[in-house]
Amino acid sequence: MRVKLLILIVLVNYRSSFGQTLSCNYTISATNGYQCSLTIQNPNGLNNFTSINGTHLAGKTDSDVLYITRSSGSTTNVPSIICDRFQNLTTIKLGSSNIQNIDEKAFKNCKNLKSLTLSGNKISKIDENAFVENLELLYITLNVNQLTQVSENLFRNQHNLNELRLCSSPLPDLPKNIFNSLQMLNILHLESNKLKDLRAEWFLPLINLKTLLLQNNVIEELPRNIFISLKNLTSLTMNSNKLKVIHSDSFRGAPNLKTIGFQSNQISAIDEKFIDATGVQILDMQGNTCANQLINDNSTTRVTMRTELQNCFKNFDDLLLERVRRLEEAEISFNDIIQGVREQNQQLTLTVDELNNKVTNMTSENDKIRSEMQNITKDNQEMRENLETKIEDLTKENADQNAIIKDQVKQFEQFRNATEEAFKRQEEALKNLENELLIWTTRPCSCI
Incomplete structure (x- = not known):
């Protein structure tokens, strides 16, 4: 089962990469030097290429390539192998290549890059670190794409940039600090976007524009x-x-x-x-x-x-x-408003005076009520103290009566016990008398 799964994965990878190729036609130009005319077939946007086809001219190697331009084909990304292979590139032109996004590795190893053209693509996203390693860039062309926003940090390392073409996209706005590092910029293209408001922060750093x-x-x-x-x-x-x-x-x-x-x-x-x-x-x-x-x-x-x-x-x-x-007119209206406000203030002042009088009267009444409440509280206190005294007296009397009752109960108990004892003795005497009488009645009479 595992073997079948492995074979399936290999077949899928083979089918997805089949026909995905990069190849160079190398030539020498009087203006551009040693260059590569790139044919790129990468409609699936793969970034796992291990080689670029093509044969160098005699005595030339990858390190001699200074200029690369797309001659045919399309890709949805910029494969990083281009800058991995040709690290001395000074110019990259990949216009009209159907590129849709630029990731942070696309140009990482092109540290000598001076001119980058990506016009006429479908770029809608550029990673904010896409140009972070390209400190030597002088020209960037991003016109005719589908950008609706760009990162504020996109050009943070382009201190030497001379010309920027950020135009012909549906851009409605730009971050306020997007051009902060572009003090050397001479030409700025922002035409044919959707800009409505200009920000002063855009232009403050552009002292050489x-x-x-x-x-x-x-x-x-x-x-x-x-x-x-x-x-x-x-x-x-x-x-x-x-x-x-x-x-x-x-x-x-x-x-x-x-x-x-x-x-x-x-x-x-x-x-x-x-x-x-x-x-x-x-x-x-x-x-x-x-x-x-x-x-x-x-x-x-x-x-x-x-x-x-x-x-x-x-x-x-x-x-x-x-x-x-x-x-x-606004001042006249304002004066009218002020006059109206003053009249309202006067009315409010009268109303406030009336309210103050009412508050004073209510305060006086409240003082009277407070005094009466204090008297009632005092009377209640006296009544409470009297009740507490009476309760104490009654409690004491009850205690005395309880003691008397206890003594009487004790005496009654003693009387009852004595009575019961006397009754017992009487019963015993009566019983003895009955016995003696019985003896007498049963004794025979003696005749004289």
């Missing part, structure tokens, strides 16, 4: 001071969002911003100070309600930009005036 792409999200507002630490930012693209109003305070701390794309939003108002807060030279406002044109401004034509945005500025001023009017 130059290009930020946020187009094709659902962002409705640029919070004030959102770019406060991005002093090196030169290009911002936010086309195809849902922005409505542009405040100058949003761009405080970004004086070198030259190119801004606001195309196809819902912008109807812009704070004129926005131009002074940035170094904007190219501003794309096409598809918005207050300006439908590309504004090209080359250092000396900022006056033209101001002229072309007059409608936007006016709308912003009108918006401010409307806000001021609403604030005034």
Whole structure:
């Protein structure tokens, strides 16, 4: 039975791994060096490979392979044998491979990896330790996948990262500290996700960021001071969002911003100070309600930009005036509310005074009742003491009477005992007399 079971297990393993292969076509490229064009047939996502097929070019070994790219086939994971075999890899490109998850061992032994491309897959999960050993990474491309969340610690060891493409996935949000280690980042792609709100914590560590792409999200507002630490930012693209109003305070701390794309939003108002807060030279406002044109401004034509945005500025001023009017109305309403509150307070004060009078009266009555209760308590105490004295007297009298009764009972007992003894003696005397009489009556008479 055990032999049959063992054979069955071997057959199952053989069938599941049959056709699961990895093979390299080795070539030398002027730009990429010694490389492997990988054919990967691993639809079941196995990770127990012991070899990679293919013949090295003369004089070359696994340690010479610097670049690997998928040429055909698919896999649902990244077999760890790739980095186990080719530990000097600097570039991995496994795009459009049907990959669904990345585990912590996938790139563990690729410690020299500088560029990683995993675009066009179906990745929905990346282990937070997937890149922990890849300290030399400069470029990570994760676009066009199915990510809905990523770990806050995913990029914690990528201190040298230059460009990150985390775009074209249904990401609704990101952890606030996800970019904390990316001080050297120059380019950040977050476009074509589902982002609605921007977090200031994302951008605070990115002191060297130059290009930020946020187009094709659902962002409705640029919070004030959102770019406060991005002093090196030169290009911002936010086309195809849902922005409505542009405040100058949003761009405080970004004086070198030259190119801004606001195309196809819902912008109807812009704070004129926005131009002074940035170094904007190219501003794309096409598809918005207050300006439908590309504004090209080359250092000396900022006056033209101001002229072309007059409608936007006016709308912003009108918006401010409307806000001021609403604030005034709100203030009037607030004053009315305050007056009403004061009147209510006066009424409450009267009510409180009445309640205080009632409480005073009730307190006086309670004092009277308390005094009466004290008198009653005193009388009760005296009555109790009198009763206790009478009870003691009666108890004493009862004790004396009990003693007398006991003496009388004792005397009666003695009298009864004496009477019984006399009665016994009388009975004995009577019995003796009867005996003597009997003798006399039976004696014969003597005749004289």
